[in-house]
Amino acid sequence: MRVVNQLDMAVKKGSVTAILGANGAGKSSLIMALAGQVDIKEGTIEYDGQSITHLSSMERVNRGICLVPEGRRLFKDLSVYENLIIGGYITSKQTSRHNIEKIIGIFPMLGERFKQKAGSLSGGEQQMLAIGRALMAEPKLLMIDELSLGLMPKAVDLCYDVIKDLNHQGLTILLVEQSTQRALQVSDSAIVLESGNTVWQGSSQEARASSSIIDSILGLQKTN
Template sequence: MLEIDRLSCGYGAAVVVHELSMTVNPGEVVALIGPNGAGKTSTLQCIAGHVRAKTGRVSFDGKDVTTLTPQARVREGIALSPEGRKLFGDMTVRENLIVGGYSRPREVSQRNMRRVLDLFPRLEERFESLGRTLSGGEQQMVAIGRALMAEPRLLIIDELSLGLMPKNVDICYAALHRLKQEGMAVLLVEQNLSKALDASDRVYVLDSGNLAWSGTSVQAQANPGLVAAILGHAPAEPAHSTPEVA
């Protein structure tokens, strides 16, 4: 569904991601992991259209979307739940969710609203509460729900568990599992390695903007040096040492 071919991106003259190639298939959860500053968020922002690609290509469902605006990519079926959640603090949960469905007809948005509230029942209880009054876990539920309001086929989540209590992490990952069962493709950036590896089918590791390793989650869990490499305690193995398994 998503194919990235030798993608380089950055800010101004700086290139922070270098010729990255990766794929995400329908119904698959793919984790993009690595140390802080590795280029993970820049990669997600480039896929979503908020950071311009310098070289390479982003294809979605066989269509070149490299130069499309973020709004056009949403209409194509790509939605981002950003790092830090980025809610409108002076808007209610209901209003924040409505914003996410701006690209869909009213009747579709109403259906998607019901879907989000079924996925996160806590949001129905907090429906008319302002975004700034929510707990971190509730805000993350709204951020994911806002992305789902666009009815995406690819959901991109940046730092799902960051700053959340364990109970809310479990709620968000249970929702992720349900979405996967429904056939949605998910690209996930996550610092909680145990959660990321348990939830994902395949893994890409970035180090200083370069692909350092790729393979299945099972391979990652079986590689004793990989976790140390991800945390920056040891150099990651070259990408060619463990072939990616689709």
């Protein structure tokens, strides 16, 4: 079944791009295709000037393309530490240790819960762990599916602060969000999908400035 049609998008290095749209629009399918977790039937995906269309998801991770999946998909019976270690499987032990320190610096609560099972964490803490696990692979392009979905407002604020910081440090970010306003605040550009089609694409500044664009985006979401 074709769930995304004729999509043409370019993500600028160092930018934040928001992928918006209602439930079922094709957002997850799109970023799973970019991560190599679902096959595309037509077209090409280029990354850093080279085609990655036929690379496996693991090869894409090796090139720095990492996905924080919708629903986080942590290993719930494993500890926070073990989940982080698994995320760093492509790096050396020494690098993993160094990266764990860095991630605890970003999310201090992960350090406090190091030996706790991932499944015992709150939704917000699990999202932080899922982001931390992805950071263990030292991504250059970080894709996050539904960053804020189901999280308490405080956890959403924290996650967004971290996203902004990571981006300021040079990380390129693709952000799938149903929270349109929030995503437009942090992103440089945005693409809006509806039933697998691109219904709007442009700069987030333009979307923020034009209430009609925002209204139509929100209108799409209200119909769901």
